[in-house]
Amino acid sequence: MSADRSKFVFVLPGLIVLVAIILFPLLFTIRVSFSDWDVARPGLDWIGATNYLRLVHDTRFWESFGRLALMAVGSVLLQYMLGFGLALLVWREVRARRFFRVLFLIPMMTTPVIMAVIWRTMFHESLGPVNDLVRLLHFAPLPWLSQAGLAMMSIITVEVWQWTPFMFLMLLAGLLSLPREPFLAAAIDGAGPIRTFLRVTFPMMAPISIGAIIIRLIEASKILDSVYVITSGGPGTATETSSYYIFIRGLRDFQVGYAAALSFTYLVIMAISLTIIAKVLARAMLVRDRA
Amino acid sequence: MKRIKKYTLLATTVALALGGTLASAQDFKKYGIDKDVPGACSYASMSKKDYKGRTLSVITHAVPVMGEPTDLHAKQFQELTGATVNVVHVPFGDLFQRIMIPFQTGQNAYDVLFYGSLWSGDFHDYLAPVPKKYLDTAGMKDVTPTYRKVATWGDTMVQYTVDADRNYLKYRTDVFNNPEYKKKFKEKTGHDLAVPKTWEEYDEIANFFNGWDWAGDGKPHFGSAEVTKRDDLMFSAFIDRASAYAKNPNVKGGMFFDLKTMEPLINTPGFVKALEMFVKAKRYFPPGGDNFGLGDEIFSFGGGQTLMSYTWDDAFVQAMEPTSKIRFKVGSSPLPGSHEVWNRITKKWDHFDKPNAPAYVTWGWTSAVAKASKNQDMAFDFLCFFSNEANADHDLQIGRFGINPYRNAHFTKSFWADKMGWGKTVGDQYVDTLLTIDRSKNHVFDLRIPGVNQFMSSMATGVSEAMAGQKTPQQALDDVAKEWKQTVNRIGVDKVRAAYANVVKLEDNE
Structure with missing residues (x-):
């Protein structure tokens, strides 16, 4: 057996597992999406594109995409800015640097659904500490979870709190891997901290920034537990995201075939959107690097 | 000699x-019981069984509600019979699909199932009928007719009764009996302060007692705590309010659908009126009250924040627990009603001198044995043991277990007055309330039809949209009706009608 072939033999088991894990569920979902499997009709019959035609007219599904976009983009941008700021803070020699690095990571280590319950209690409009604080500042208590805009903001806050540490971790790793020479050169040229950040640090961090943003966008677009616990998609449908809507249709209503069609459509849309976003980010951030 | x-x-x-x-x-x-009650399901009888080497798989709700008693009695059953009992706990939102998927795919995943009785329209084909020897036990014969009906599909009992639920009104007796408040209320409204008999009265009282310190603790207090969070049992709260306007005892053949045509009635004036009032009720909710789940509602009323509330027994039982702030200050009464009730035949409002107040037998926990189970003998023995008289008496006393009266014996006044330590006034009133609901001839049951979750979920969404101001009550319910129609067509008109006929039969006392 040639060396090339033997390589394949070693890779094959892993490849088979990977295909089984990734491809089979995907193909099965596609097959289910062409069936009428629901609470009254178990099994994989064939109904053609009926589910896909139905979802074209499902305004609740398309509206949930709009909310998802707002929630995901809003929270990831905030996470990026905060994460970058915190990473810059502990990148340089500061006192208790190790302590702060661990401290900033704690929210990410907590269980999302448990934290969502705790945040829900904090935002509780009559019993939660957030409104106690608002009252201390002599403002009227706010309807954090029962007014559309504030409910959206509350969920974004929870997401930012939970996932900024991920950004922090990625960006800190990026900062620590940067070569020292460009910074020395900038210092010799007399560049101040802002100029150094804009002309040296930020452009050199562009590739890792794009990676971190895309990874977080993928994760944020699947947001479910926070919405489920904090608002159940309400008030009305004001915080209902695509994944929550698919969850309702699939697991609550048990419309398995239709939920599969929604899931596959969601996957295609997300794949296209994220590819476009990655390209746009790369063009915006890497062009600046070349300039 | x-x-x-x-x-x-x-x-x-x-x-x-x-x-x-x-x-x-x-x-x-x-085992924590007072005494074993002799019978086929007793501790003594179970201790004679030998299930060594056999395993029973049980699926139930998360701890504590129903999950904790399942654990407790599973452990006892293991010790008594030698069986191995594996209990799987699942959160409520996941429970339906965790039961349904094995059913539909032909897997024999669980022998015993604990779930909400409103799903019987979906599950009944997969459940083993309760064998005659269990139907003949003293414990089962003592289950009230109302809850035997809940456990029955067609003419066959397919569910083993372990709990019974109903929604009713809870209120603060210290406030309602306060002479100063009575005077102020009369001056302001021109009416006597009394336990509300109609939703309009409820509205007026809740509004009067909203936003000021009627409890004398220096904090503002509010009119009413209600379950309003969209996917957190809000559908039950809406049915509580809507039944008074939409369930006309003089019109047979369905409240949610017209049984003949299977046309949804959810957007008819009775339901619309109830939703309009539900939307208006927001003004006397505590802050955040329009996003309250069941837990919030129990906590709000039980914590003394609100004057009134209405839902399950658990809220009342917890309000009367020794650690409760409002112990001995709570009263119970059947749900308010309405003088005006929509008649879908004449398309007019019928006037009732005595308010129409249907009793909503809302879903409660139930249990069943899977038809595919290879351990049906042991599974039924477990359920028979779970609900034996001694265990039921024990479980009724623990609010967090979620087990509420379902046998005639459970309506013994002395049990609540003395054993629970509620005293005669509260205990007697509680039993009277429950008996009135149980013996009512004007019941509303859950929509126990295939796809009930789809119907309830779209109704809750519509109600929530109206509450949030996204749609008018009429628009919201028109959209729900449209979705219900599509769902009926998708599942099959005849299939849904056949199931709904069972519900209508109960509601029409046929």
Whole structure:
């Protein structure tokens, strides 16, 4: 057996597992999406594109995409800015640097659904500490979870709190891997901290920034537990995201075939959107690097 | 001599028998019960069974509600019979699909199932009928007719009754009996302050007692706590309010659908009126009250924040627990009603001098044995043991277990007054309320039809959209009706009608 072939033999088991894990569920979902499997009709019959035609007219599904976009983009941008700021803070020699690095990571280590319950209690409009604080500042208590805009903001806050540490971790790793020479050169040229950040640090961090943003966008677009616990998609449908809507249709209503069609459509849309976003980010951030 | 021997033998036998009974009664006390009640399902009977080497798989709700008693009685059953009992706990939102998927895919995943009885329209085909020997037990015969009906599909009992639920009104007696407040209320509204008999009265009282310190603790208090969070049992709260306007006792053939045509009635004026009032009710909710789940509602009323509330027994039982701030300050009453009730035949409002107040037998926990189970004998024994008289008495006393009265024996006033320590006033009133609901001839049951979750979920969404101001009540319910129609067509009109006929039969007392 040639060396090339033997390589394949070693890779094959892993490849088979990977295909089984990734491809089979995907193909099965596609097959289910062409069936009428629901609470009254178990099994994989064939109904053609009926589910896909139905979802074209499902305004609740398309509206949930709009909310998802707002929630995901809003929270990831905030996470990026905060994460970058915190990473810059502990990148340089500061006192208790190790302590702060661990401290900033704690929210990410907590269980999302448990934290969502705790945040829900904090935002509780009559019993939660957030409104106690608002009252201390002599403002009227706010309807954090029962007014559309504030409910959206509350969920974004929870997401930012939970996932900024991920950004922090990625960006800190990026900062620590940067070569020292460009910074020395900038210092010799007399560049101040802002100029150094804009002309040296930020452009050199562009590739890792794009990676971190895309990874977080993928994760944020699947947001479910926070919405489920904090608002159940309400008030009305004001915080209902695509994944929550698919969850309702699939697991609550048990419309398995239709939920599969929604899931596959969601996957295609997300794949296209994220590819476009990655390209746009790369063009915006890497062009600046070349300039 | 012979005679002496005979009597000695008899005396010895009696003494041994008595001694044995006393010993076993004492032994069983270690399980936390007062005394074992003899019968086919008793501790003594179970201890004679031998299920060594056999395993029972049970799926139930998360701890504590129903999950904790399942754990407790599974452990006891294991010790008594030698069986291995594996209990799987699942959150409520996941429970339906965790049961349904194995059913639909033909897997024999669980022998015993604990779930919400409103799903019986979906599950009944997969459940084993309760064998006659269990139907003939004293415990089962004592289950009230209302809850036997809930456990029955067609003419066959397919669910084993372990709980019963109903929604009713809870209110603060200290406020309603306060002479100063009575005077102020009369001055302001021109009406006497009394437990509301209609939703309009409820509205007026809740509004009057909203936003000021009627409890004298320096904090503002509010009119009403209600379940309003979209996917957190809000559909039950809406049915509570809507039944008064939409369930006309003089019109047979369905409240949610017209049984003949299977046209949804959810957007008819009775339901619309109830939703309009539900939307207006927001003004007397505590802050955040329009996003309250069941837990919030219980906490709000039980914590003394609101004057009134209405939903399950658990809220009342918890309000009367020794640690409760409002212990002995709570009263119970059937749900308010309405003088005006929509008549879908004449398309007019019918006037009732005595308010129409249907009793909503809202879904409660139930249990069943899977048809595919290979351990049906052991599974039914487990359920029979779970709900035996001693265990039921024990479980009724623990609010967090979520088990509420379902046998005639559970409506014994002294049990609640003395054993629970509620006293005569509260205990008697509680039993009277529950009995009124149980014996009502004007019941509303859950929509126990295939796809009930789809119907309830779209109704909750519509109600929530109206509450949030996204749609008017009429628009919201028109959209729900449209979705219900599509769902009926998708599942199959005949299939849904056949199932709904079972519900209508109960509601129409046929």
